[in-house]
Amino acid sequence: EVQLVESGGGLVQPGRSLRLSCTASGFTFGDYAMSWVRQAPGKGLEWVGFIRSKAYGGTTEYAASVKGRFTISRDDSKSIAYLQMNSLKTEDTAVYYCTRGPYGDYNRFDYWGQGTLVTVSS
Amino acid sequence: DIQMTQSPSSLSASVGDRVTITCRASQSISSYLNWYQQKPGKAPKLLIYAASSLQSGVPSRFSGSGSGTDFTLTISSLQPEDFATYYCQQSYSTLSYTFGQGTKLEIK
Numbered sequence: 001e002v003q004l005v006e007s008g009g010g011l012v013q014p015g016r017s018l019r020l021s022c023t024a025s026g027f028t029f030g031d032y033a034m035s036w037v038r039q040a041p042g043k044g045l046e047w048v049g050f051i052r053s054k055a056y057g058g059t060t061e062y063a064a065s066v067k068g069r070f071t072i073s074r075d076d077s078k079s080i081a082y083l084q085m086n087s088l089k090t091e092d093t094a095v096y097y098c099t100r101g102p103y104g105d106y107n108r109f110d111y112w113g114q115g116t117l118v119t120v121s122s
Numbered sequence: 123d124i125q126m127t128q129s130p131s132s133l134s135a136s137v138g139d140r141v142t143i144t145c146r147a148s149q150s151i152s153s154y155l156n157w158y159q160q161k162p163g164k165a166p167k168l169l170i171y172a173a174s175s176l177q178s179g180v181p182s183r184f185s186g187s188g189s190g191t192d193f194t195l196t197i198s199s200l201q202p203e204d205f206a207t208y209y210c211q212q213s214y215s216t217l218s219y220t221f222g223q224g225t226k227l228e229i230k
Contacts, residue, residue: 035219037166044209044221044222044223044224045158045160045166045209045211045221045224046221047211047218047219047220047221050219061216061217061218063218064123064218097165097166102213102216102219104171105172106153106154106156106171106172106173106175106213107154107156107213107214107216107219108156108168108171108172108177108213109156109168109211109213109219110168110171110177112165112166112167112168113165114164114165115165
């Protein structure tokens with residue numbers, strides 16, 4: 001059974017940093033790209049970014065709203081994807097989900113974690 | 123960035139109704155369109171990918187259609203567990219996988 005479990009969320013002050021983890025199980029983690037998607041309280045879904053598998057260079061892409069502040073990395077030996085968030089702003093307050101994908105011919109995102117809440121406030 | 127616009131933003135319907143939700147892309151995205159269902163306090167769940175392919179385990183009352191810029195999600199006969207918020211997502215642009223704003227489906 002595929003499982004994704006996020007951790008590392010919490011309350012952080014504006015301007016500070018936080019690192020989220022996504023621990024995967026039930027599939028060959030290194031074969032898949034992994035993404036992060038966030039959802040501000042009461043709002044819709046916002047794609048944050050993704051990291052390709054090593055077979056595709058392990059490169060990353062980011063939404064304009066987080067580019068230069070957020071970094072996605074992966075440790076295939078531990079089956080963990082990370083989201084390093086620096087220079088946090090109040091508008092980064094959201095539930096952060098990790099998801100497997102983009103995957104397949106049409107770039108689906110087929111499994112999602114339960115999410116971890118990040119609150120940026122002084 | 124490719125913009126995704128869903129309509130309506132909210133919808134009231136009854137159990138057994140046939141419901142259609144529309145998603146429009148700001149430019150052609152071929153069939154690179156996914157649909158998700160999200161219930162309160164839960165993670166999104168993939169329903170449809172490639173505009174019309176049913177994800178494994180999803181009931182057949184859900185269907186998707188469209189290509190280019192206009193897409194629809196149809197629920198043929200609403201069940202109580204279908205009341206949720208639905209999102210479309212374009213997966214054409216690898217630089218930004220944008221979502222629609224969501225459609226909240228409520229019980230009439």
